[in-house]
Structures are given as C-alpha cells and as structure tokens.
Amino acid sequence: MDCSIFSTSSKLLIFCTSLLFIIFFMCLNVDSVTAAESDYGLHCDPVVHESKLADEEFNISPFPGRQNGYYSGGDNVLNRSSDGYYYGPASKVLVFETHHVYKTNAEDVFKVEGNLIFETSYYYERSFSNGRGYYHSYSSDSSSRGALEFDLHGFWSRTTGKLCMVGSGYTYSKEGNVLHLAAVLKFNNVKSSSDINTLITGTMDSLNPADRPNYFEPISVLMFPQGSYKYTKVAKQFSQGCPGGTDVPKKSSLSLSRTITVCDMFYRQTAFELEYASGCDSSKSCSPFGDGIGYLPRFMHLRTIQCSDEKLSLRFLIEFQDDAYTRYYASSNFSTSLIGEGSWDAKQNRLCIIACRIEDASSSSLEKSHVGDCTTRLSVRFPAILSIRNTSTVVGEIWSDKHKNQSGFFNRIMFRNTDNNRGQFQLQGLKYEYVETDKVNKSCPKKSSNRHSTEEHLDGYSQDMAFSMSIKYQKRSIGWGSSNPLAVGDQPQQRFPLLIPSSSSRPKSAGVESIASGSLLNISYKMRIELNNLKLDHGLNSFNQSSNGYLEIRISAEGVYDAETGHLCMVGCRHLRSLNGSTDCDILVNVHFPPLDSDRKGSKIKGSIESTRVKTDHLHFETLEFSGRAYYGSRAMESVWRMDFEMIMSVISNTLAIVFVVLQIFHVRRLPAVCPSVSFLMLVILALGHLMPLVLNLEAMFNQDSERTVWARSGTWLEMNEVVIRAVTMVAFLMHFRLLMLSWTARCSEGKNKPLWIAEKRGLYVCLPVYIAGGLITGTTRQHSSYYIEQTILGGSRAYAGLILDAFLFPQIIFNMFLNSREPALSRFFYIGITLVRMVPHGYDLYRVHNYVDMNDSYIYADPTADYYSTAWDIIIPMLGLFFAAIIYFQQRLGGRCFLPKRFRESATYDKLPIDSEEQSPLKSSP
Template identity: 65%
Template sequence: MFPQLNYAYTMVSKQFSEGCPRGTNVQPMSSLRLSQTRTICDMLGGSNAFQLEYTGTCNSSKSCNPFGDGIGYLPSVISLSMIQCSNDRLSLRFLIEFRNDSYQGYYSSPNLNTSLIGEGSWDAKSNRLCIIACRIYDASSSLEKSHVGDCTTRLSLRFPAILSIRNTSTIVGEIWSVKPRNEAGFFDRVEFRNTGRYGGIQLPGLKYVFTEMDEVKKSCPKKKPRTRNSMGQYPDVYSGNLGFRMSIIKGSKGRIGWGSSDPLAVGDQQDQRFPFLIPSSSSKPKSSGVESNSSSGLLNISYKMSIMLPSSELDGSLNPFNESSNEYFQTEIQISAEGVYDTATGSLCMVGCRHLRSGDKTFSSHSMDCEILVKINFPPLNSDRRSKIKGSIESTREETDSLSFKPLQFSGRAYYRSWATESIWRMDFEMIMLVISNTLAIIFVAFQIFHVRKHRGIGPLVSLLMLVILALGHLIPLVLNLEAMFIQDTERSILIRDGTWLEMKEVIIRVVTMVAFLLQVRLLMLSWTARCSTEKKKTFWIAEKRGLYVCVPVYIIGAIIAFLVKSRQNVYQTWYYIDEIILGSSRAYAGLILDAFLFPQVIFNIFQNLREPALSRFFYIGITLVRLIPHGYDLYRANNYADIDDSYIYGDHGADFYSTAWDFVIILLGIFFAVIVHYQQRLGGRYFLPKRFKESVIDEELPVDSEEQLPLRCST
C-alpha cells in the first residue's frame, strides 16, 4: 500500500525546520533526550497504542473528533504503526489509526477511513517528535482510486523526564488541527498517553517525584514491627517480587473483578529504580549495594494499578458518569498510587489517584480523584506457598460525596523469585516423571499383549470400551500438540534459564506417548480379532452392548455435572470465556474417565460372569498406579511448591480434576476398581452382588438369523 523505495520526506523537511507549529510549548528540559544508541525509530518501532484523553470542554463528537460525526463513534485509542524509517534514523512514516477499543487482532486490517498517513521527524532542540498527518480518501471503494489529501492534522510526541502520581506515562503527546476554528474539519486539541503495563524503555535521566508523601504520613501511621523470628523475612523492594495480579476483587456484592498491580518507581532520587521499565544501555542502575542497605526500614514506592470490573457491578460512586450498564461490558479503572513500603512488616500503604471517565471519553490527567487509600500486605518469603497477597482500596471522601465508593478487597497469589527457582527445578522433575510414567504404561501394556498371546481364549474377555478409552487417552495429547513434533513454534519455545530450551524434552515426551498409543491400538486389534473369531462372539457382543448401555449414561450425567460445576466457578466470566469453560471442563472430565478406566471392564465382567483372568495383574495394577501417582504427587506439591497452574507438566490441573478432595476421591476410586477386578477374576464377575442377581442373564444362546443382526460387524 505504501511504497518504501526512494521515499523523500518532503513534508517534514519543509515545515518542521522550526519545531512543531501551533503545538503546546514545553520546556526542552522537561522531556528526555534520545541517546546515541537509542533513536526514535528504536523507541517507536512496530505498533504503539495510546489512550486518547479529551479535555472537559470536549462536549460533542464534532468538536473533538478528527473525523467528525461521520465514523459514528468518538475514538478512545490511537495506534501509531511505523511504516518506514529514514537512513539517518531521525525521520519516519506512520500509519495512524483511530479506534474505539485497545484490542487489535494479529490479522486485522486497518480501517483506512479512520486512519491517517503521516511523516514524523525528531526535533533534537525541543526533544519531541513532530508529525504531519494527511487523510486517505476513497479508500473504501478501491485502493486504486485512493489518494492522500488534507494534511492539516499535527501530532507531537515526547518522553517526559519527570513522572508523578498524576503523570505516570512514559510517552505523552497531543493531536491538533491547524485549520481555523470556524472552518469545516477543525477539532479541539486532544492529548494521548501510553497506559501499558510495562511502560516501555527507560531513557537516561528519568525521575519520579513523590508529591503526596505528606498525605501518606497522615493516612498511614507506622506500625510497630513484631519480633523478626515470629514474622520471617519479607520481600525486598528491589527484588522484583512486589508486582502481582489481583485474581479476586470483592465488593459489597461479592467477587466482582480482577486486575494487576505493578511498582513503577522505587527509592529516592539518588537510588531510584523503575522495575518494570527496560533500561537503555546508559540508564542501567549501578550496583551500589542498595539492596543490602534497604533490607530494613521504610522506602518510598509508587504503583500503577489496573482493575477490570463488569459495568453492571459498578455502583453510582465508581460509575459517577452513568456508563453503560451492560452485564458483559468490562470497565477498566486505572489507579496510580504512591506511599511507603515497610520492609520489616511487609505492609504497603499508599495514597492513590484514579482517572475519571465520562461515557466513552477519558478526561485529561488534571481530572482525577486523589482521595483514595490503598493498603497491601505481603506474606513472608518463608511462608506457605499458598499464601496470598491481600489488600484494600478505600475512598477517604464522605459517603455523601458523588465520587465516594464502597471499599474493595482484593487478593492475589504471591510469586516470589525464590519460589520461581524451585518451580524451574520442579518442572524439570515433572518432565522426567512424565517420561517415566509413559514408559511404564508401555511396559504394562506390553505385559497385557503377551498375556493375550499366551492365553488364546483371553482376548474376547477384555472390554473393548476400556481399550478405546485408554487409546484415546494417549491419542488426544498427540493431536493437541502435533505441531511440537514436526515444526519449531517460536511462541512455544520458552527460554527458562541460561538458554535451556524445552523443545527437545517435549519431543521426547510425545515420542514416548506415541509408542504407548501404538501399543494400545495393537492390544485393541488383538482383542477385536480374537472376539470376532470365537464361537461365542454373540454372547460377548451382547455383554459389550449392555456395558455401553450402562457406561454411556453414567459418562453423560457426569459430564453435565462437571460442566455445571465449572460454569458456577466462572459465574462472572461465563459469557466471555464460554468456549474455555466448555473445553476446560471436557478435558478435565476426560482425565477423570481415564482415572476410572477399569469401570467398563467391571461392568463387562458383571454381564459376562466369568472367572478367567482377562487382564494381567501387571496391566490393571500398573496402569492404575500410573493414573493415581499424579494425584498423590499433587497432594505433596500443593504443600511444598508455589501454586502456578500454568507451569504444571506432570499432574496438569487442566487435564484432570485436581484438588485435595478430588485427589483422595480418585485414589480411593482407582484402588476400589482394581480390587473389584482382582476378585472378579478369582470369584466371578458377580461375586459381590446379592444371590438373586448372580444368576446368569446372557449365558443362553439367542438365535440370530444373520451376521447383520449382531450389534457390531466383525472383520478378521
């Protein structure tokens, strides 16, 4: 669409010789300079999304929308996608998109009717990027007829040198029109800023100024620390352990949302650090021994918090401007906070400011509610791995104030880096356990194959439904992860530590799984062939058919119960994550069916009522142990490692029902079925039933007219 060869930056070279005309005058010292190793193209490479902020005078879409009322909405997000950078790395071209949401799919095409094409040039005197943008006309009908015109839109972008509780963005800018106010197409000045969780790259000279510390001293009285032996050691502010996700947010109506909380700046001016910004080569903090000196006492810290709440759960205080009350519409509440972290007690107390919104507009940083108190308590480093970070967000306004809101309680898992080191060791151990588990499954299935070959009359006595379930248990993981065996997916190549890749280990696991699957198929073929060639095949097929009549309804009822339980656990996300709920419930329930793989054989033995050893002891006892050991390991893991579900490889919580209660139930259920099968093969299939049920009901030969009347067609 946009030619890149021999392109001349004519617009910026003519008009930006003296900076950005009509732009807001900002002192050059208030913006950061670009280093020699970090050019403007490096800072804005790829696609960058920014939140648009409208001033209080913006009361109509026509007066503040760069495209007027024609597009039907007031944009909330602006995206700058770099097309090309000049050879001197000082000028670049952008495709500038205006959208009403921050999400953009990977394969989505830009809407050229709401996009601008712009040239930008870095002004080293004023330390800002100046951009001239032009409209794209006739793009909807045919790209051959599209053309560029109306180059009266201007943008400027800079990197603030000083951050504060009211200005936490590392990139800010503005958009304006150079047209006269009374001319068609004019719009009011609009500001924009980045709101990403990780803020971008840290340039040399960046500082954070604490402006609310007097209020912090009033609202956060210092607690008397307990003796160190009783409380343990709490995370250090420079350790990277203070960022966390708020998995549960509770209000007056119960659980209502989730969010994230990350430290922005830590320490004073001399030893200030920005944990979630990527430092450039010249701005990396020097190792001055701050970590050891900060192990005790109070330290200043600032946070960026993002909370997602359903609009239907917002009361008049959190939603003072009567936003949409759609049950499935999520509202993001952004809070910037600063305060004091006590390393002796693990408590953090801060004064917060939240950005106010009005419908689909976000006000500028000057319109904020800064009468908020945030408290957070971190668990000790040596605490139980299931310990949670707990906190609260309260309004200090009077209850009659329109901006006052009811307190919010939140909690989140503590993921300390020392625990992460243990988790890496655990993941390696679990990979080995998974390989051993699948290898043992191969050995036990081989024992059953030898058992069937050695005893010619045993093959027809094995439940085909049980063998199908075991084969699918190995096939499904292979199908879901087939690409890992044949292609290198860069997104799945996770660098865990020191260049150690997981690809080879995953391939080994899947190769062993495939061998186990092939042996299961071989065992199924042997039993099928033996049953079709025996003289009593009609009797065996009737028993198999009746076993299906019992097992299938049980499986269906269990699946319905599992889905209802899963949906109730995700009651606030049911609509948005309905596919994940269905798939997650199905996968976990399939694991439960595998745990009870002997159930079809038990039912088949009841209908058949024979005493022959259809299953080798090594097979049914060994496979039972292979299925139950992960649940025993899960009980041990829950008390000794950090609870990080996404890193589970052996005993994956997504592939089965895992919890303290489920682990005990499944272990007892597996042992129960193994014991039943053992005594069925010695005392008869109905040995545990009352006498009146022990009489055979299918031993009599029933006349059949032809092969087609059999429940299943056989082929030898």
C-alpha cells in the same frame, strides 16, 4: 480369453481420454488468461505507449523494493468480513514489490515488472528495513492471511508520472473453486522524487466480463511515495523549532542519545489519548476536522511511514479514532487522518510535526485523493520527571496555525501515550518524584510485625509485584484489572518496562528518610480496572464515561511497601477523563502479598480501593475489594522442575505398563488355554486408555502449544520430552492391542467357546449400565465449569474415562463371576502391576497439592482433566483398585463366585481338563 482384460483396457482408455480433455480445457483457460494479460497495447497504450525493450536493466525504480499503500473496493474478492475468525475492522493494506526495471528505446519510458499484494490481515506491523527508511508488513503465511497477489508487467513514463501494468492472479470462490483473475493497473504521480504533497493514486480494473465469476469490482489505490522524498515543510521551519507550541524548559524533557534516535522512538505505532480543553462539547472548534466527522476522537495514532537517512526527520500517517486498540490492524479512513512530516528539535528536546489534511479520500474511492490544508501542528516530547499526576512517558499537543476567527481553527489539544505502547526504547535519565509523602505518612502507619515469624515476603524489587486482579463490590464480582509497578525505591536498573527509578528522585525530607528506612520501601503503581457499569454506584461513574456497558478506571498510586509483612499501602489518584485531565487523589489503596511459600496452598493477593472523601461528595464511592493469584517467580521455577519430573514419571509409568503387558503376553503364550478366559471388555478399555491420549494430542506432536505459559516454552526440552512420552504411549497401546488380538484369536479358534461368549455377553450387560449410571452420578456431583458447555462435557467425559480405566479389572471380575472359572487368566505381575501404575498418580496428586503452586495447563502427569483428582478421590480410587486386585487373586484360586453366598456359587460346575494340548477345550460344563 479372459473378459477382465477387455474390462481393464476399456477403463484405462476412458481414464486417458478424460485426462486429455481435462488438460485440453486447462490449456484453453490458461491461454485465454495469458492472452488477456499479455494484451498490453489494448489496455495501456493510451496511458503509456508500449516500447521495445532494451537489454540494459535500469538501476532507478519508481518505488523502493517494497512500497506500502491502501486500497478501497474489490469486496467480492478481497472482503473477508464473512469469515468467522475475524472481528473488528478489516485491514485494507497493499504492498507493491518492484522486481525489475528495464530501459526501452523510448526516452524516459521504462518497463517495470513486479507484484501487487492485497493484504487482508488483521495483524499488521511495520518495521524498518536496514535503516533505509521504508517499512513493510509481514506475517507468517500469505494463505492464512487471505492475501491476493497479482503478477504484473507494464511501462512507466518518468515524464508524465504514469504507470500502466497488466497481469493476473488467482483466488478461491466461496465454493472452493480456483478463480483466475486478469487485471489492468494504472498509477498516477509516480515521480522520481516526491514531497508531502505527492500522493500516488490509481485504479485496478478487472479484464474479465462482468457476468463471469472471476470478475471483480474496481479497486482504488493510494500510496505515500518513499523514493527520493524531500522534507520540504520541516526544512523551512527547522531552525524555528515549533512556532506556536507551548514553551517548556529544556530540562523538563529528555534528550536523545547517539545510540537511540527519534526513528527508534517511533519505529512502532504509538497510541495517544487526547485531552480537550474544558467546554469542548462539540467538534466544531475542538476537532482538527471540524464538524466533518460529527464526533470528538478519543485517540490518536502515529504510524511511521518513513525515516530520513540522517535519522532526524520522519513521516507519519496520523490517525484520529475512537479506539485505542488499533495497533493490530491498519485502517484506511483518511477522512480522519493527516499526513505529516516531523523533525527533532535538539534545542528544546521535542519533535515538531507539520500535518496536512487528505482531501477527497472517501471510503468508496481513493483515486481523487490529494493533500490539502497544512496548518495543523504537533509537538511531542519525553518528560524527564514522572509523578503520581503525570505517569506518561510521551506527551504532546496539537494546535492550529490559523487565527481564532479563521475557518478550520480549533482549540489546543493535549495528548499523552496510553498503556498499550510496549516494546519501545527507554531514554536514560527518566526520574520519578514522590509528591504525596505527607499524605502517605498519615494514611499508612507502619504495622507491627512478628519478629519471631519465619515467613518471607517479596523484597519489593521483584517482578512478581505486578499482578492481575478480580474486582468485587458488595461481595459481587463486577470486573477485573491489572496493577504494574512504575517506580520502586532507588533501584537504578530498568526492572520494569516503563521507568528507570533513580536515587535522586527521592524527596529530601525527613518524612521520606523515615519511610525509606528499615523494611519500608517507596513504590509507585499504575492500575487499570474494567468494571461493569450496571453494578456501579454513582461515585465511580459520575460522568457516565462507560462504553459498551463497561467503565475503565485508571489509578496512579504511590506509597510504601513493608517487606516484613508483605503489606503495600498507597495514596491513589483517579484519572477523570471528562474533566480535562483532572484527578481525584482522595483514594487509599491497600494490598497484602502472601508469603513466598503460601502460594503452594493457593493463597491470593488481597486488597481494597477506598475513597477517603465524605459520603456526601459526588466523587465518593464505596470500597472495592480485589484479589489476585500469587504467581511467584521462585515457585514458577519449581513448577518448571515439577513439569520435568512429571515427564519422567509419565515415561516410567508407560514403560512399566509396557513391561506388565509383555509379561501377560508371555503368560498366555506359556499357558495358551487361559488366553480365551481374558475379558475382551477389559482389554478394550486398556487399549483405548492408551489410544485416547494419542488422539487428543496428535496435533501437539507437530505444532507448538501456544496456550502454555511463556516460561514453560523457553526451550526445546519440553517439546522433546513430549515426543518421547507420546512415543512410549504408542508402544504401550500397540502391546495392549497385541494382547487383545491374541485373546480374540484364541477364543475364535476354540471349538467349544459358547460358555465364554455367554459370559462375555452377560458381563457386558452388567458393565454398561453400571458405567452409564456412574457417569450420570459423577456428572451431577461434579462442579460445572464456567466455560462453554461443549468444553465442560468433553472435560467431564475425559475425566470419567480415566475413572473407568482406574477400575479396569471390573469387567474381568464380572466375566469370571459368570464363567465361574478358576483359570489363572491374568498374570499376577499384570493385574497387580497395572493397578499400581494407576494408583501412583493419585498418591502423587496428594503430594503435589500441598507442595507445588497450581499452574493451569502445566500438568504432564496426573492431569486433572484426564481423571478425578481430589483428596477424596485420591483415597477412594487406590482403595478400589486394591480391592479389585484382591478379588481377582481369590477368583483365580477359589473360583469366580467365591465372594458370593454359597447358594449362588454352584449353579453350574466346571471340571478342569488337562491343558497338555491347545486342541483341548479348557472348560467342560456339567449340570
């Protein structure tokens, strides 16, 4: 009997026994968790007594379908700060989903089933759902967000407002093991109706022992209820508008329309910059929070919680912070937050908000949070007219409803929206008023233009008038910035995201009429600049406004643009934050846009920002020069066409490579004796040359490349062609690999193959040092990138690999030289065809450089990262390829050493034998 049978049976028995033990312990674990989470009476009976379930499902829920809130604690299972992918403060947001609510035999006691999801995402957005006034957070995949979800069930007492639930969830330990969590959740103030004073607070506690790895610290919860909310504060003062607010003429503010409501205007988080009264150097009488936080917040954020059904009233979480970039995460610092409700005042075209403090909400616990002082008032309006001194589309003020000598009083604070608010609706009727016309006429004289010039420039209404810029001071790079048009002439359409220019906004003066005539066009800009504080003179940083070593400068400018010369001249106003919204309007900005066809040659937008103050003035600063890349829309469309053309060229190139290698396969099948005479090193290089693009772009075959520009990803055409390119490349690789296997099989089957292996070995000894030396030489001469060292090395290695592939015939030449063979190992179609395939990209690169705009990450064919492409290399490489092809031609006719001196040619002679049979050796050595 075969012993292997017993061996197999024993292995099977051990496997089955192990599997049974694993299932048994898993069942024990599940049973223990189920027992813990189903023991409602032990954990929740003192809060809400368990009642017998009735069959009828209740149609009134203590929460809407999704109720958002905040949490604190539970860091050992919720804290993701140790992850290397996240930077900045963590979001501490939760979502409670109510699935079912059932009646019970007890009066006003209901069974509730739902989920509690702790979001740890750093990208948090709110949106309205079906206009019903509640918001929710969303993201693509909860696993990537690090969300922790609990399935819960329990009972709610409508009389006491208490809700107690038990349930379970799971997460992963740092070692990657699954941790089953069991918890009890307790809520207070869960009422059928609510107002501004109602806060839902509670705790979630672990049901696992403290010494177990699945134990977590207590979590405190705070939610702003949204079920049957009553606007009690604004309802009392709605008819009075905003008592205590600054009176502004109604015509100075834009009104809402039937199609755009106040809910639409604030459906996203809105950030505002605060402007304190002069002399506010302490927070005691200037901050809504007094000395409690120890600093003056710079920014305020309005986060919409809920909008009423009539869409006239809203609820806000009003957060005061020192950072404007908080729209991508939700904080839970309620010590600097207010809860408010607002209503639209149609009489004065403004939003009136009554705000309350949130007391006893610490970072360690939210359980004791409650609504306190409600004497803070806010007014928000949308200016009807913008100018160089007021470029904000949303402005407002904050004040205290207390007397000046009362505790908690603070001075009036003005605020205006920042440039970070995008995607909001634009109200009709917004106008721009040019107020610096006289100064523009004096500072910007019209330059004479060459009437015979055929150059064309942007027409002024193009979106290409917006540009990014690199700032230089005394020929040193000190920062960067962006410039975006705010208003352009009398263009009636909304061409820019911030403003709809109007013809009525043009001042009625002779000066303006002359400016608007001919090729000159009125234009207004908003410029934002970030400068390195260490490299600035005193005039730019007179008030020491920098943070983290960088100074932000914002300039609003207006002037004229000459479409004939591409010259833009503007008078600018610099915002001085430390002087209560004051501005420095003694600034001159000059910009020169290159012609429309110049960006093919790499032309740039150039300009300067200079102060017109005397040098002794403390606000005077030295001239700043800037430049920016001219990416014109027309050229971008040409680049899209170029990309399509390069895809076609790439497919044709790889298809021709397949044809030529197939012809080589037919060649070695027709002449089997020549197959061993093909260099292995050459075939390996060719095969790897088609394999490496597949490996480097494997992920891109299935995932969309988010790094490409948006215009290049407007449809599926690009992705489809990329798949075709990779499919053809795969076929080319398989054909080259097949040729390699044929050569290997033929050489291994030869009886007298020692001269072939010796020649291959000697060729390898020659080629490897040459490749290494070439890599070192090109690596030292190649310009180093400013990117990370790893990326630089990878990019240089890939380009050098392309150079080796261009010289693919070099190993065959060395192999023929050591073998001194005249065998026609390579078909003419193969070595000449592949050489031409490698030459064409360099010829195309010479054409592309002079005819297409340079767009990063948009090259499909002749990719500069995959080979050496420059004017010099585009000439050297094709000449080298033709030279190698010529050597192969003469070697296969005259011998492998035909190009060597005569004394080196005959160190060994080879007699050619008839090749009637594959059994015969093709070569015979003789002394």
